[in-house]
Amino acid sequence: MEEKMQIIYDNDQLNIDNNIGVINEIFNKVNMAIENKNIVFSHLVIDGVDVYENHVAYIEERMDSITKIEIITRNMKEMIWETMDSIHVYLKRAIPALNELVDESYENFSRNSWDGIDQLAEGMQWILQFMTFTKTAHQQPPNWQEIKKSLLQCETSFAQLLEAVEAKDTILITDILSYEVTPAYESLANHLAIALDDKEFLKNVN
Numbered sequence: 001m002e003e004k005m006q007i008i009y010d011n012d013q014l015n016i017d018n019n020i021g022v023i024n025e026i027f028n029k030v031n032m033a034i035e036n037k038n039i040v041f042s043h044l045v046i047d048g049v050d051v052y053e054n055h056v057a058y059i060e061e062r063m064d065s066i067t068k069i070e071i072i073t074r075n076m077k078e079m080i081w082e083t084m085d086s087i088h089v090y091l092k093r094a095i096p097a098l099n100e101l102v103d104e105s106y107e108n109f110s111r112n113s114w115d116g117i118d119q120l121a122e123g124m125q126w127i128l129q130f131m132t133f134t135k136t137a138h139q140q141p142p143n144w145q146e147i148k149k150s151l152l153q154c155e156t157s158f159a160q161l162l163e164a165v166e167a168k169d170t171i172l173i174t175d176i177l178s179y180e181v182t183p184a185y186e187s188l189a190n191h192l193a194i195a196l197d198d199k200e201f202l203k204n205v206n
Contacts, residue, residue: 009071018063023056029071040079040133045070077201080141083130084192091189094123098185102178109170117165117173120181124158127151127188142198143191150188157181 005022007014009029016025030041043052046069051058059066074082101116131151134140141147157180164172195201 005066006068007071008068009073018066020060020063022063022066022069023059026055026059026069026071030073039073040076042072042074042079045072076137077139080134080137081196081201083133084141085196087127087130088189088192088196090123090126091185091192094120095182095185095189098177098182102174102182105170105174105177109174113170113173117161117177120161120177121158124154128155128158131155141195142201143195146191147188147195150184150191153184154181154188157184 004015005018007016007022007025007029012029014025014029016022026044043050044055045051046058046062047066059069097116098120101113101120104110105113105116128151131148134144135148157176160180161173161176164176
């Protein structure tokens with residue numbers, strides 16, 4: 001006899017067998033939830049663990065032992081605000097690390113330089129996903145026009161960086177990191193800080 005698994009969303013609870021069909025049930029629930037355009041899928045809580053990505057692989061690897069999956073959604077305003085705050089925190093760490101990477105790469109472009117660029121690319125992709133998501137929201141956050149300009153600056157510098165990486169032009173890569181990516185990150189961090197000071201955006205969240 002197969003074990004039962006709980007799928008929980010809001011006040012709705014579903015008990016189903018632990019098998020591959022659980023994945024379809026989860027995303028059916030997600031799709032039903034986001035039919036309300038003010039609600040967006042955030043993540044899953046699987047037996048108490050927050051899982052933000054690679055949901056299918058995570059579930060498949062633990063199919064026999066999972067007992068409870070909670071579907072977490074956010075009001076769109078909350079999601080935008082939380083992501084802005086997360087990006088701002090990330091940038092405060094990334095900018096000093098980027099400055100160190102530039103200094104090291106000018107002296108000696110090494111394996112560490114390539115690893116740093118890989119990490120930078122992951123962060124940049126996340127930032128650009130935020131731009132895509134927020135552009136389509138019903139209401140943009142405070143200071144959005146300035147934030148968007150900085151995001152577009154990030155997008156342009158990232159495209160330039162990818163071309164330089166493809167060409168393996170280490171001098172150009174380091175110049176782009178120094179003169180394009182770093183100023184774009186600094187500008188974005190400043191404009192996000194201004195937006196996060198305006199708490200009016202989160203009032204009257206529905």
